[in-house]
Amino acid sequence: MIKYSLKIPQAIYSGENSLENIKTIVKNSKKIALFTDKGIQGAGLLDNVINQLEGVEVVIFNELPAEPTCDEAQKVIDEFKTSNADFIIAVGGGSVMDIAKLASIAITDDYGVRDLLDNPQIGVKSIKTLMIPTTAGTGSEATPNSIVAVPEKELKVGIVNEAMIPDYVILDAIMIKNLPFKIAAATGVDALAHAIECFTSKKATPFSDMFALESLELIINNIEKACLNPDAMEAKNNMMLAAFYAGVAITASGTTAVHALSYPLGGKYHIPHGVSNAMMLVPVMKFNEPVCRPLLAKAYDRVVKNGRETTEEAKSAWMIEKLGNIVEKLEIPTSLKEYGVDNKDLDVLVESGMNVQRLLVNNMREVTKEDARALYLEIM
Template identity: 50%
Template structure:
């Protein structure tokens, strides 16, 4: 009999207004000095204030680090961690998207450690948790608040790598849709499709388990059913709440099974051309799933049955094709670019992409269908 497991954050709060639960966390952890990670956009939008006001109400001292770059390199992370060394905090709070949360998660295992982030890139098993964390996502995707992963860019390789260790799993998560009220449409789109990719990839992963399947299907149902409304109507907090919950479920699924070729082939696009992670996934998403279809049509059909149970009298192949077409339609509806040439990628760059993409074996081994170098080349050709 196969054995399987899944690990999730110890405490998760959800629902509109759940940001108030931060006070409960502060009291429980007896926190006196808090390190807050965010970015300038979140801070300027006043979203960070919704959390720091709770800290003030509790009489807690805090210091904010908001000079965090999107898609951070290993050097960016090292610089930020060095700046926090003198703070002597006893709790880390992240308020932002995936990059902010990834840096905060790394801070929880790097502050006061003898090893560095450079060491963790080479040997993630070194990580030991030094300080507890609270993740407060402010986008519709990434799922970083649920995972044991932190992604960093490696400039020398023009790509990205994942630092994976259970010690990175956050201790507390707050899923409050009111923090997404001012989220720009393009961020709803990119992060939302990224979260949808997590759901579909994890469900069709070789490493999928009954645990990860449960979360991946729940994620797919929520995101397929709400992403267009969340994108169209910025005041629709019900849709954004569904997206937030779906993204979290997708993150849990990642921890249980792992993403596949969509994410693997997107890493060089972010690492070398600095294409936003969600956008690079969106460009590749339907094409990779079309390539995979004959190896996982039954699983795609199961997603179809959950997402749109009204579809009856169709074959497994037709249901699988429906999901692939829905993915492409969502990308089109949310106006995400679909061609790499829009980001300055040229035909002569394809050799680099094929080589760099093929090296993402941590994720490619999860893919239901093995990709040859020529298969990878053909997928990139389709999106040039």
């Protein structure tokens, strides 16, 4: 028997009015560092959190760029170091939470973000964190991962250290009630990619399978309603849960070639992470299908109630077609041409994608340079 383990946040709160738990979580804190961005603050979402922090000193860090570089992350962390805060709350999407998690292990002057790129394990946690996601997608609230862009490599790189697993998480659907459609769609498909990749990963375990399958079922049966109907609060709550479950699956297993090949698209061309994953999702799953067919059939059995398909081949084909239908229904771009990328960029993309061996080794079917080239060509 193989060995496997699972590490998750120590406390997770969800459901109606779950933001009320903030008071109990921070009751012993004197000064709180609140990580967010100006878009979140401008939308009034931060007020939902600050209203729970009466009597506690709060310092706000809102100069957080979308898709941050390692140096931009370091700049925010350097500012945070001077705050003398004793607790971190992150209110935002993946980038906000990722930088907040980095801050929790980089408060020292002994090392910085670039040092963590080379050796993530030198990071030691020195301050507790609460994650409050404002998208239902990245799963950062559950993972030990922080993704930053490395400019000179034109690539996004994951810093992975178990010390970055958040201490507390609040999943309150009110935080995504008015999320713009494009962001809801892209982040929702990001969570979908997490779930299906982790379930079909070489490193999958009974723990990751449990969370990945539950996430898949929730996403496939809720994502369109949650994105298209601002008042569909039950569907939105289900998506918050699904994104978290998929994040737990990442922690226990790991994503595969979809994410590996999407990272250069974000790092070099600044394509939003969820969009780049949506582009690669169907091509990679079709590529993997011959070796993942039994798993895709099992996923079909979980997510489709009283389904008509009876063979593994048909069930597997249905699952891949469904992934494509979701991307299409949510109007997510599937061609690199929309971002000015063409065949002259192919060699660079292939080289960068093949460098993401941290994830490619998880893929059940080996991806060669020729395979990567063919996969990128499908979305040219």
